[in-house]
Amino acid sequence: MSKKRVLITGGAGFIGSHIAEILVNEGNEVIILDNFFTGSKANVSHLMDFKNLELIRHDIIEEILLEVDQIYNLACPASPVHYQNNPIKTIKTNVLGTLNMLGMAKRVNARILQASTSEVYGNPLEHPQKETYWGNVNTIGIRSCYDEGKRISETLCFDYHRYNNVDIRVIRIFNTYGPRMHVEDGRVVSNFIVQALQNKNITIFGDGSQTRSFCYVDDLVRGIMKMMNQDNFIGPVNLGNDGEFTVKELAEMVISLTNTKSKIEYKPLPSDDPTRRRPDLSLASEKLNYTANISLKEGLLKTINYFDTFLKNEKII
Numbered sequence: 440m441s442k443k444r445v446l447i448t449g450g451a452g453f454i455g456s457h458i459a460e461i462l463v464n465e466g467n468e469v470i471i472l473d474n475f476f477t478g479s480k481a482n483v484s485h486l487m488d489f490k491n492l493e494l495i496r497h498d499i500i501e502e503i504l505l506e507v508d509q510i511y512n513l514a515c516p517a518s519p520v521h522y523q524n525n526p527i528k529t530i531k532t533n534v535l536g537t538l539n540m541l542g543m544a545k546r547v548n549a550r551i552l553q554a555s556t557s558e559v560y561g562n563p564l565e566h567p568q569k570e571t572y573w574g575n576v577n578t579i580g581i582r583s584c585y586d587e588g589k590r591i592s593e594t595l596c597f598d599y600h601r602y603n604n605v606d607i608r609v610i611r612i613f614n615t616y617g618p619r620m621h622v623e624d625g626r627v628v629s630n631f632i633v634q635a636l637q638n639k640n641i642t643i644f645g646d647g648s649q650t651r652s653f654c655y656v657d658d659l660v661r662g663i664m665k666m667m668n669q670d671n672f673i674g675p676v677n678l679g680n681d682g683e684f685t686v687k688e689l690a691e692m693v694i695s696l697t698n699t700k701s702k703i704e705y706k707p708l709p710s711d712d713p714t715r716r717r718p719d720l721s722l723a724s725e726k727l728n729y730t731a732n733i734s735l736k737e738g739l740l741k742t743i744n745y746f747d748t749f750l751k752n753e754k755i756i
């Protein structure tokens with residue numbers, strides 16, 4: 440594959456840092472833009488000696504002029520705790536930030552991949568969720584800044600494509616986990632693992648009967664890069680793992696894999712928390728030959744290993 444100039448917004452975050460690692464090792468000229476809200480230099484510190492990597496502290500809601508061939512637009516806090524911390528900022532990131540990146544793609548004729556989300560389906564009335572489903576989203580709830588923000592980011596992509604011929608790729612990511620999630624990220628997999636490793640109570644919100652489909656980061660990143668580097672399909676396409684588990688099942692798996700003394704503690708369910716979520720991956724399979732290969736157990740073991748090492752080295756909390 441020919442070497443490219445690639446911009447990754449949110450490249451110091453969880454998913455972005457894995458993409459950066461692959462692109463840098465392939466010899467591409469990589470620029471990471473990040474405001475370090477939830478990401479960190481530590482996530483990419485192992486890449487800093489590479490001459491083909493540039494790290495820029497920048498907020499995508501502000502304009503920037505760069506010349507690149509491809510843009511992975513990942514900048515946006517993904518954990519409910521973080522995107523609800525400043526919901527107006529989350530909307531600005533998704534609207535103004537995506538506008539700025541689409542404007543850049545238009546100006547320099549770059550291909551842009553937008554990281555959208557299963558949240559565009561809201562609390563889905565169809566199960567599993569296909570790309571043709573338009574969703575069931577509350578416009579005024581605590582998750583709306585993210586859900587509606589991502590929905591408008593998709594709209595912006597398709598309007599730039601229709602009106603300005605911008606070369607877009609839109610992916611809808613389902614719950615992904617793995618090494619380099621922030622230790623205080625707040626999402627369920629990292630929460631349960633960190634709680635278990637510290638023998639603290641495992642906090643289940645609600646009765647734990649809600650479901651999610653958990654994808655290990657390596658599977659997701661393979662799908663993202665396939666989507667970026669094929670020429671005939673702009674999406675939107677679901678990416679994730681279609682194994683479906685209740686939150687209670689996840690807690691029990693983490694407890695058994697860590698041998699923790701932790702007990703389960705039930706806490707109130709946040710409002711608008713989707714009750715079921717599973718991707719229909721047939722489009723990803725047909726167009727990208729994508730399947731997720733890593734089982735939940737295998738992915739959890741790798742992630743437990745990461746947090747175990749991290750917590751021992753950092754001696755935090």
Ligand code: NAD
Binds near residue numbers: 497516615
């Ligand atoms: P993350 O929070 O680890 O990464 C987001 C990165 O974006 C961080 O480095 C953060 O500092 C940066 N950022 C946030 N706002 C910014 C801004 N205004 N300007 C510049 N940088 C900014 O989360 P992640 O899980 O790696 O998610 C990456 C992308 O994938 C996000 O767009 C998210 O919405 C999307 N996504 C992730 C999941 C998942 O399960 N991990 C699911 C659906 C969608």
Ligand code: UDP
Binds near residue numbers: 518630649
């Ligand atoms: N959850 C939980 N305990 C936690 C964190 C999350 O029970 O400590 C639940 C949450 O209510 C939701 C599911 O786990 O039903 C997934 O939450 P997460 O924040 O990971 O992502 P979401 O898919 O809701 O955006």
